[in-house]
Amino acid sequence: xxxxxxxSGGNKGERPxxxxxxxxxxxxxxxxIVLNGMYTQVFGVVAKGIWVTVFVTLVAxxxxxxxxxxxxxxxxxxxxxxxxxxxxxxxIVRGIPILVLLFYVAFVGAPSLVALANYILSPLIDAGAMSxxxxxxxxxxxxxxxxxxxxxxxxxxxxxxxxxxSVDEGQIEAAKALGLGRFQRFRLIIFPQAIRTIFPPxxxxxxxxxxxxxxxxxxxxADITQMGKVYAASxxxxxxxxxxxxxxxxxxxxxxxxxxxxVERRMRRKNGYERRSG
Numbered sequence: 001x002x003x004x005x006x007x008s009g010g011n012k013g014e015r016p017x018x019x020x021x022x023x024x025x026x027x028x029x030x031x032x033i034v035l036n037g038m039y040t041q042v043f044g045v046v047a048k049g050i051w052v053t054v055f056v057t058l059v060a061x062x063x064x065x066x067x068x069x070x071x072x073x074x075x076x077x078x079x080x081x082x083x084x085x086x087x088x089x090x091x092i093v094r095g096i097p098i099l100v101l102l103f104y105v106a107f108v109g110a111p112s113l114v115a116l117a118n119y120i121l122s123p124l125i126d127a128g129a130m131s132x133x134x135x136x137x138x139x140x141x142x143x144x145x146x147x148x149x150x151x152x153x154x155x156x157x158x159x160x161x162x163x164x165x166s167v168d169e170g171q172i173e174a175a176k177a178l179g180l181g182r183f184q185r186f187r188l189i190i191f192p193q194a195i196r197t198i199f200p201p202x203x204x205x206x207x208x209x210x211x212x213x214x215x216x217x218x219x220x221x222a223d224i225t226q227m228g229k230v231y232a233a234s235x236x237x238x239x240x241x242x243x244x245x246x247x248x249x250x251x252x253x254x255x256x257x258x259x260x261x262x263v264e265r266r267m268r269r270k271n272g273y274e275r276r277s278g
Contacts, residue, residue, distance in 0.1 A: 060148035068156030144216035163198035
């Protein structure tokens with residue numbers, strides 16, 4: 001990897017010294033984990049939560065992206081009721097902290113949803129065809145995923161809205177003149193151009209969700225933070241434990257940021273090549 005392909009975070013052509021410093025510290029930390037038995041033990045325990053963090057992040061972000069796209073499309077609808085409904089959702093949800101939303105979905109929304117399901121299925125339950133659904137059957141992990149989906153969808157909807165509105169109106173009118181339907185215009189004209197505007201902030205939200213997924217630990221979901229919290233409470237090794245937790249999150253977030261910036265640069269180069277070719 002050459003200096004030119006690394007993100008500088010500063011002036012063009014400036015070497016990414018911050019990244020070199022991080023890589024050096026990460027290497028030293030890795031050596032400490034291998035050579036120090038205590039750090040090795042802590043890492044082995046905390047690392048068990050990585051797959052939960054990755055699963056929660058990927059599923060919640062995929063669902064939030066789909067829901068956010070739907071809300072953005074509704075917000076750009078020609079019907080005022082749909083536009084106002086989308087705006088209501090965005091403004092209300094963005095005003096609620098993710099942690100509060102997590103508690104609300106887990107301890108208010110989930111029991112209400114189970115009660116509604118039992119009411120709808122009551123004929124089958126009374127007939128003995130199925131047993132009554134219990135709140136404990138609704139896993140805490142999925143409650144957390146739903147809460148993150150609802151919270152992030154509001155922010156992602158605004159990203160999609162801004163990206164879609166950035167497409168030149170003249171191109172949309174030309175597509176209408178060619179007889180393209182609404183879905184064809186979106187798939188062939190609007191989205192391929194909007195994604196160039198959408199991708200950078202969307203990738204930032206993805207990295208942010210990796211960090212915000214740590215909030216699921218308040219529900220006892222066994223992610224990286226929860227595994228660290230349990231180990232630290234039992235061993236009183238708070239410095240070692242939370243140093244490892246921070247180290248793992250830094251590896252995940254900085255690694256993802258570098259990968260997504262690389263994709264973004266490729267998209268820019270492709271866009272520039274297409275413009276020159278055109």
